[in-house]
Amino acid sequence: MELLKVEEINAGYGRELVLKDIDFSMESGSLLGLLGLNGAGKTTLLRVIGGLLNPLRGQVLVHGKDIFTYREKERAKHISFMPQRHSIVYDTEVIDIVLMGINPYLGIFDSPSKEDREKAYEALKYVGMEDKHLSNFLHLSEGQRQLVIVARALLQNSEIMLFDEPNSTLDFNNSHMVLSKIREIIKSRGKSGIITLHDPNMVLNYCDSIILLKDGEVFGHFQVEDIDRAFVQDVFSKIYDDIETIEYKKQFFILRKS
Amino acid sequence: MKAKKELYQYTTAAILLIIAFVLSISVGRYHISLGDIIRIVTGQRVDDLTKMVFFHLRLSRTIMVVLAGMGLSISGSIYQNIFKNPLATPDIMGVSSGANLGAAIAIIFLSGSIYAISISAFLGGLIAVFTAIALTNMSRDRGISTIVLAGIIIGSITQGAIMLLKFFADPERQLAAIEFWSMGTFAGVTSDKLISILPFFALGLIILFLLRWQINLLSLSDEEGRSLGLNVKRVRLLVIIAATLVVASIVSITGLISFVGLIAAHMGRIIRKKNDFSTAIFSGILGAIILIIADCLARSISSSEIPISILTTFIGAPYLAYLMSRYR
DSSP states (O other): OOSEEEEEEEEEETTEEEEEEEEEEEOTTOEEEEEOSTTSSHHHHHHHHTTSSOOSEEEEEETTEEGGGSOHHHHHHHEEEEOSSOOOOSOOBHHHHHHGGGGGGSOTTOOOOHHHHHHHHHHHHHTTOGGGTTSBGGGSOHHHHHHHHHHHHHHHTOSEEEEEOTTTTOOHHHHHHHHHHHHHHHHHTTOEEEEEESOHHHHHHHOSEEEEEETTEEEEEEEGGGOOHHHHHHHHHHHHSSEEEEEETTEEEEEEOO | OHHHHHHHHHHHHHHHHHHHHHHHHHOSSSOOOHHHHHHHHTTOOOOHHHHHIIIIIIIHHHHHHHHHHHHHHHHHHHHHHHTTOTTOOGGGGTHHHHHHHHHHHHHHTSOOOHHHHHHHHHHHHHHHHHHHHHHHHHSSOOSHHHHHHHHHHHHHHHHHHHHHHHHHSOIIIIIHHHHHHTTOOSTTOOHHHHHHHHHHHHHHHHHHHHTHHHHHHHTSOHHHHHHTTOOHHHHHHHHHHHHHHHHHHHHHHHOOOOSHHHHHHHHHHHHHOOOSHHHHHHHHHHHHHHHHHHHHHHHHSSSSOOOHHHHHHHHHHHHHHHHHHHOO
């Protein structure tokens, strides 16, 4: 049985249909990139898979069970969701943010234990942020904050990890740093990850497979190891119009021609 | 280093609270000296009048002031978390205006006795909040903005009803009583009344304490909270009910006390620079200190006692102005 199976998902907001008949499935240990222009439905699809938005039709199955029949805590043990922008508004210590990831494993009246605190510290160490564990989260740079949120997802330890444009507010270096950390986690811990990104070059560099979304439909779904330059040029030009694909050190890069 | 600083913060706050507590026992029309207080506490003989004032007037009053300051500030801090807004107060769900309406109804239609007013105010506060929650559930979107809107609606309806009651009230007795109630006072606090609200107050506080970790997560957006396995709607409802229980049990005896919940919670955050339950408790200690000082002033500034909300407003409003100038 597949770990994750997305079946004929139709979803939207109010009367507006954003996603039409989305179908795909996923195994462990790979990173799937969702790519598309603004409004193509990337984030909407991620929210449906994360159990945060009820689809109008279709279902998301995790181990063959509909994700919307899971209780909140059970679901959170299977799926984590890293939002595009965290919503922390008050002064909070970094370690306390990471500790929020242990919540699915706590009862409603429980608080994190000393061991949980140690695990949170380990997660911070993994992303290289252990020195900051007592810092105020709101005083960190954007890149550091995203790493802390990645550490929180690490503590949540779900088999499926969703990332909604984790690099949207990051500079070039931080983008690469955060994405390589995410890839490392997926690979070393055998997770299955789905990530939405704006930049096709990032997707081509970091993901194992790609789903191209156009106007709410799957326009292309392929493994990165199977593709050649001509294929990339052909498929991507249908979304990004006037582009040129170049190959450098066995990787593909897309450039805008005019 | 960090733990040392925290210990220092708590010890300082606790010492200040004890000093304020002793001051509050001592200050008033009948002065009780520090020596007398020590003699009473250590079980030595003092004259009967001093003993009577100590046990029947000052002690229950001061304990009530401490409970009120703590309860309002802890609830205020938690409301700021739930509503993700540093200016949120327990009033946001209409608990104060509901209690005010309950008190007004008791003054006009019931006997107007202090017990009738307390019970009616307590019920009024609870009913207002439950109605606001029911209104929220009628909407498809049960997010924060809907809850705030429901609170505003309930607040407006109760204000309208209070105005109606005031209009028909006997201006000499009833109108004055309604007005006085809405200004708050600790003057009528007795040990009987204190004991009668204690179970509700304690129940609310215990629920809040048990939910302390979930309350942290409620400060996130609904979506982020849910993705971390938080049952946002259920936990938020429980927390609102528990905080309402705390606030309603206080104001049912004291009348409305403005601003303490807002400013103490805020000061707690500024000093502790954290967002957890211990910060809420720290805010509670600050709130108790502020309210004791305000109550001592209320008792001693003029020959007749001044309503407490006049003083808390004069302390609170300038503090808000200071905050406004800081967050440019």
